[in-house]
Amino acid sequence: MLNAIWETEGLQTVGIVVLVFASIKLLHLLGLISFSEDSVEDELELSAVRHRPEGLEQLEAQTRFSRKELQILYRGFKNECPSGVVNEETFKDIYSQFFPQGDASTYAHFLFNAFDTDHNGSVSFEDFVMGLSILLRGTIQEKLNWAFNLYDINKDGYITKEEMLDIMKAIYDMMGKCTYPVLKEETPRQHVEVFFQKMDKNKDGVVTIDEFIDCCQNDENIMRSMHLFENVL
């Protein structure tokens, strides 16, 4: 009696197994399940973005560089980025190589946003050269404008304490760990306080462009250091 029960049970097991396999095969045929790990459609590799800059004459007219200087700049630029544009990762890489001891990626991020004037995620040669033109050959007003733009992370025309703190932390990050005197947690914050004391004339907690420019023009140190890099190229 028991044997018969077991025998039918054995047959039932077989039946169930066969049914399960058949249904899986059916579903696979219908395309509802896929067995392999990799997806069917491969992601199309974004073809490398290639960008050709405007002509030499136009750039010469728009910036304050001479022809020869533009040539030198472009050669260096294209050597490092053969595709003609720099994306943020490459930018961070390049900038970090100048600061081996610390972490320059946050500051490079802010710098990238400052250079990427049309906010399309990449810095082309025109952006690059425009930025450099302001920094190296611009008037004091323009340079200070650029610096304000750099500090104003959300580009709303006001520098708040939080924005300044972010920038300050990014700058201090570039110093790394091994400094003298040892970097403390509140050093950037203190520095921000000093900055705001100097710049924020009406004590409303934000620094506007006029306060900024005013204050910088009255500060001898800053004025002098603005002229520091004039002979860079």
Add this chain to the structure above:
Amino acid sequence: MASGVAAWLPFARAAAIGWMPVANCPMPIAPRDNSKRQDELIILNVSGRRFQTWRTTLDRYPDTLLGSSEKDFFYNEESKEYFFDRDPDAFRSILNFYRTGKLHYPRHECISAYDEELTFFGIIPEIIGDCCYEEYKDRKRENLERLQDDQEENKDQKLPNMNFRETMWRAFENPHTSTMALVFYYVTGFFIAISVITNVVETVPCGSTANQKDMPCGERYTVAFFCMDTACVMIFTVEYLLRLFAAPSRYRFMRSVMSIIDVVAILPYYIGLVMTNNEDVSGAFVTLRVFRVFRIFKFSRHSQGLRILGYTLKSCASELGFLLFSLTMAIIIFATVMFYAEKGSSSSKFTSIPASFWYTIVTMTTLGYGDMVPKTIAGKIFGSICSLSGVLVIALPVPVIVSNFSRIYHQNQRADKRRAQKKARLARIRISKSSSANAFIQSKRNGLLNELLELTAKEEDEQKLAKSISLLESQHHHLLQCLEKTTAHEFVDEQVYEQNCLERALQTYASRSPSISSHDSSEGTCCGRRGKRNTPLPNASLPSSHQGPLQELSAIHIQCGDPPSRTASRSNLNLKTDNSGRINCKGGRITTAIISLPTPPALTPDGDGLHGPPQRRPPPPPISNSSTDVFTASTVKKD
């Protein structure tokens, strides 16, 4: 600094304008680019083939031949070009390195020729790019092995003075060296064979005597076999002891596989000698005899092939293990299924799952003994599935598995190699990074020299130093200095940092001296470096001997005037009074030290007032002229 980004240095410096409004103190002066050469094309004539490139391209790597002034040795005046009598094909990749910053290894080149070219042009091979590095290393390794093989053939020659022990060891390892060694080699081989054959024959039934059934020979001729066994074990023991004596490193020899096999081969005999009387353990003693079969492994000293097989198995162990594991999974699955399927049948041999293992293994390997067969329909169905999958799993893909194994094995080896190489390369990259950081700190010291000498206007000294660092380096260092000034912190190297950490930990327990309080208060003001600082520069040890004046200047506080009255500094480095004749100080006090002295708190000026004007000439502190000075990293004060 990777000079591939040298072109971006102007950009990085321009971007430093972003720090200016934030900084509270003045920035250092930028280095001037005195060489206003226009960028010119250089012609490099390599064995007749002319290569042309910009001068700045070559200047990117100033520590190579082409980037430094060393190439002036190869300048040809008449043709106004640099002539190198080297291989132009190899030169292509070298010049490409300057252009792109990546060094590639051309596969058709001979590895030693390429290495020579790299050495000639002063390029280290480690910077070969990732794409070509593995190939390069592989070829280099093969070359090295070839050289080693060549050397090994010479190894068999007898060295002039080897003592008896070394001669014996050499005889053991290479039997071809002397006739004695050869004789010994063959004798031991013969006895191993005898011993193995004896073990085998011992168990053969030797013909029946009148009284009993067939006895194995071992029991019939006990004495003879015992003598044979004893003789073999004697020989093996003597051989083992001789090897132990002759081995250069006895500990290492005892741990090697061969010696363990030797020991295992002869141990049962001695254990047997000791234990023959005791009847209880005679059963175990019989089992020990099994180990006598290990004597056959002693043949591996005599056979290269056996050794290779052993090595292959050892290295394929992980793949074999995986194969075994997957087989075990399949066996367990099928055994379970068969057990439950056969549970119903009456006289089923499938009494438990482990009992079904036997059936599964026999079926899957297509042996099919037939001692266990399923009787139920379900059992037969699953049994047939089992044997079919056994065929598929084992018989058919064996060649595929074998080739897969060899491929996986090689890949694995390469992955391990790459991992090891990667670690070494990362270490090198880290070193070069830290070296560039240290270069900055180093040049800070030297930089002080430059400023100092410019002031004292000693022409020859200045020229000596002027070219020691390239313009690129000086610009990069200026950039780092601006960052330091912005944040009012300085870059130091690891050792100093650790020291300072220790110092601060200790200082918190010491009583608060005025210097410490002024140190803390100076956190906010950037330029007043009034902190107590002990020797930050490990290299700046007390110059005991009078070396060149230039070196000493960087570290010591030279005073041509009266020694300062209030110096509470812990390190007396600061107080090296030196002859005024060495430098034209004319009574001026020159402090070039990064070492600073603590000033009394009364001096603490507020804000930047003290240091508003340019660094070179800070106004004297409002104390007496001859006493302690307040200094920044580079202050020169002439009284």
